[in-house]
Amino acid sequence: MNRAAGYQLEDDQIKNQEWVSQSLNQFADGALYLSINDMVNYEKAFNTNQILKNRNSFDEMWGSFTLNDGTISSYGFGWSLDKTINGKRVVHHGGTWQGFESFIIRVLSARFTVVIFANLYDADVEQIAYHVLELCNPQFTLRSNQEEEEEEEEEEIFITTY
Numbered sequence: 001m002n003r004a005a006g007y008q009l010e011d012d013q014i015k016n017q018e019w020v021s022q023s024l025n026q027f028a029d030g031a032l033y034l035s036i037n038d039m040v041n042y043e044k045a046f047n048t049n050q051i052l053k054n055r056n057s058f059d060e061m062w063g064s065f066t067l068n069d070g071t072i073s074s075y076g077f078g079w080s081l082d083k084t085i086n087g088k089r090v091v092h093h094g095g096t097w098q099g100f101e102s103f104i105i106r107v108l109s110a111r112f113t114v115v116i117f118a119n120l121y122d123a124d125v126e127q128i129a130y131h132v133l134e135l136c137n138p139q140f141t142l143r144s145n146q147e148e149e150e151e152e153e154e155e156e157i158f159i160t161t162y
Contacts, residue, residue, distance in 0.1 A: 003033065006099020008121040017099025017121060039104070039115045047111055062091050062108065085141045094126055101125040105133060107140050 006017035045051045052058060061077045074081045079091040084107065092105035101118045103125040114132045116125040133140045 004100075004119040006097075006119050006121065008099055014120070020098050034102075034117075036115065036117065043113050043115075062089070083143050084139060085143055086139050088140070090140075090142060092126075092129070096121065103129045105129045107133070110137075110140070112136070112140065 007014050008017050009015075042051075049055070052061075062079055062081065063076055064072050064074060064081055066072055076091065079093050082090040082092065084090060088110060089108045090105060091108065092103065094101070094103040096102070099119060099121045101116075101121065101123045103116045104113065106113045112133075114129045114136070116129045116132070118125050118128075130142060133142075
């Protein structure tokens, strides 16, 4: 198997990511090297209860909870929680390490997943994933993205009509 190198932008030039000692690279928070085939197998295992046997575990993992101040959290156990414009539940998670970026987003009821890998630290894999999701099915547009776009449009209208 081949391994890609990680890169970063430096003065508008693509440069090799700085070396990080292996002693700092021993934990799962950044030291996992996966291929798209690994992610396909991971997704199959998720959808066939091979990873978690009890469906209630998914509800807990992908459910919101109330904080001490009464605010409802939009973060589950390692997953950000969102909804599409038509109310479908969505979970997503991203990561970065040594010039690599990754992002996974799932539309749960549709069993539809987008995974983006990039070997450029400055790649906006989250936005790429959202766009791929919307291109595949416009009904998978996230509420949070639509609200942000509407707020930006309102700001533009305000600025131009003031």
